[in-house]
Structures are given as structure tokens and as C-alpha cells.
Amino acid sequence: DQQVKQNSPSLSVQEGRISILNCDYTNSMFDYFLWYKKYPAEGPTFLISISSIKDKNEDGRFTVFLNKSAKHLSLHIVPSQPGDSAVYFCAARGTGSARQLTFGSGTQLTVLP
Amino acid sequence: KAGVTQTPRYLIKTRGQQVTLSCSPISGHRSVSWYQQTPGQGLQFLFEYFSETQRNKGNFPGRFSGRQFSNSRSEMNVSTLELGDSALYLCASGLGAGYNEQFFGPGTRLTVL
Numbered sequence: 001d002q003q004v005k006q007n008s009p010s011l012s013v014q015e016g017r018i019s020i021l022n023c024d025y026t027n028s029m030f031d032y033f034l035w036y037k038k039y040p041a042e043g044p045t046f047l048i049s050i051s052s053i054k055d056k057n058e059d060g061r062f063t064v065f066l067n068k069s070a071k072h073l074s075l076h077i078v079p080s081q082p083g084d085s086a087v088y089f090c091a092a093r094g095t096g097s098a099r100q101l102t103f104g105s106g107t108q109l110t111v112l113p
Numbered sequence: 114k115a116g117v118t119q120t121p122r123y124l125i126k127t128r129g130q131q132v133t134l135s136c137s138p139i140s141g142h143r144s145v146s147w148y149q150q151t152p153g154q155g156l157q158f159l160f161e162y163f164s165e166t167q168r169n170k171g172n173f174p175g176r177f178s179g180r181q182f183s184n185s186r187s188e189m190n191v192s193t194l195e196l197g198d199s200a201l202y203l204c205a206s207g208l209g210a211g212y213n214e215q216f217f218g219p220g221t222r223l224t225v226l
Contacts, residue, residue, distance in 0.1 A: 009153075034214075043117070043203055043217030044156070089155060100146070100169045101215070105155040 003027045004092050006104035015113050019077040023090035023104050026071065030092035034101070035064060035075050038087045047088075048075070080111045115140065117206050117218035125224045131192040134221045138185050138206030145187040146215060147179060150201040159202075162187055163209070191223075199225045 005024045013019045021035075031052045036044035050057040050064045050073075057064050063076045073090055087108050091101045118137045126132050138145050147159040158171035162181035179189040185206075191198055201222050205215035 004155075006155075036217075041219065043205070043219050046214050046216070049214070091156075100158045100161060100171065101156075102158065103148075103156040105153055 002105075003030075004090060004102045004104040006088075006090060006107050008107050009105070010108040010110070012110045012112060013080045015082055015111055016079045019075075019080045019084065019109055019111065021075040021077075021088050021090075021107050021109065023073040023075075024071060025073065025092050027092070027094070027102075028068075028071065029095050030102075031095050032093040033064070033066060033073050034091045034093070035062075036089045036091060036103075037084075038089065038106070044089055077109075080109075082111045082113050085109055085111050117204060117216055119202075119204055119218040119221050121221060122219065123222045123224075125226065126194050127226050128194055128196060130194050131190065132194060132223060133188055133190045134202055134204075134223075136187045136189075136204035136206075136218060138187070138204075139216055142206035142208055142216070143185050144207040144209055144215075145181055145185065146205045146207075147187070147189050148203045148205065149173075150203060150220070151199075156203065159189065194225045196225050199223060 034049040035047040037047050038044040048062045065074045087106045089106045090104045120135045144163045146161040148156040150156050161169040165181045176192045181187045201220045203220045205217045207215045
């Protein structure tokens with residue numbers, strides 16, 4: 001049972017346009033959400049996060065939106081750059097005794113020059 | 114500051130063998146988590162160690178085990194290897210428990226023949 005789902009395995013976007021990566025979750029007990037970026041042959045790199053008490057967090061070109069009622073998370077990258085091409089994972093943190101991160105299966109973003 | 118290091122980077126084993134992977138966290142970090150990444154499955158949480166104690170364990174069979182030493186270095190062991198254990202094994206370190214932000218190593222690519 002996947003508690004965190006990224007339904008789009010891949011996404012292609014033109015350079016300069018907006019990239020929108022989506023993530024859905026089923027566990028309403030998650031209290032913190034994170035996005036990681038992963039290049040081939042490297043480990044994931046932390047990108048941006050958001051607490052469940054907020055609905056938006058912005059850091060430069062990256063903005064994460066959280067819609068708790070829909071249990072939906074999205075990452076916006078504006079403007080997209082070729083160097084953003086990577087696999088993006090969303091992750092959610094549990095609470096109490098289940099305080100580990102649960103990851104989605106990832107979305108391969110390709111930014112076309 | 115040196116990042117998270119994992120050794121070896123690549124490993125080939127045969128079914129039935131056992132394997133030990135090593136992870137050295139960022140200096141000062143006391144939390145180490147292990148993940149298994151397989152194609153299409155994202156990152157599956159294996160276990161987390163903090164101050165030499167296993168704090169959390171994912172849904173993996175007992176063949177998967179780990180430990181943490183007093184210098185925060187961690188090892189994971191997989192006994193009686195199966196073909197399905199072929200994966201990228203990632204470790205991540207953090208300052209403390211809580212998973213607000215984890216820093217990943219490059220991973221160990223394990224192939225079981």
C-alpha cells in the first residue's frame with residue numbers, strides 16, 4: 001500500500017517554462033513534507049520542505065504547495081532550467097512511533113533547451 | 114565539511130551469500146537512516162539509528178540488519194541474499210532524530226546474481 005504516490009513517472013518541459021511536479025498521500029498523520037532531487041550516480045539532495053501547518057513555502061525558483069484537504073503536494077519550478085533535469089522524489093514524515101520518511105516513486109523531469 | 118560516504122560503491126554477490134555495507138555520516142551527525150531503492154519503487158525505509166540505538170525499522174525481513182558504532186558510523190548487513198535484493202542502498206545522516214532534513218550518500222549498488 002503506497003502511502004505517498006507520484007503518478008507521473010516522467011515530465012518534459014521547455015526551458016524557461018514552469019515545471020509542476022505532483023504528489024498525493026493517503027496518511028493524514030503525516031506532519032512534514034519534503035522534496036528531494038536526484039541526479040544519476042548521486043544520492044538524493046534535499047530541495048525544499050513544508051510543514052503541515054502551512055500551505056506554501058518558497059525558496060528562489062522553487063515553491064511547494066500543500067493542500068491538506070486534498071492530501072496533495074506540488075512542487076513548482078519557475079523558470080525551469082536544463083540543470084533541473086533530474087528525478088524528483090516527494091517524501092512525507094510520519095508521527096509518533098512511525099517518524100520515518102515515506103518516499104514516492106519519483107518523477108523524472110527533463111527540461112528541454 | 115565532508116559529505117556522507119558509503120563503501121563500497123558497487124558490489125556483486127551471488128544468491129545465498131551475505132553482504133555488509135558501510136556508511137560514514139557527516140561529522141557531528143548522530144542519526145543514520147538506510148533506504149533501499151529499486152526501479153519504480155522509490156526509496157523504501159529500512160531502519161534508523163541514533164546514538165547506537167535502532168529507533169525505527171521498516172517492513173523488511175529479518176535478513177536485513179544494521180548497527181551503529183560510537184563514532185556514528187553505521188553498517189547494514191543482508192544475509193542469505195536473494196535476487197530481489199539487487200538495488201541501490203542509500204544511507205542518510207542527520208543532526209538528530211526527526212528527519213527534518215537528511216543528507217544522503219551516493220549509495221552502494223548491490224547486484225545479486
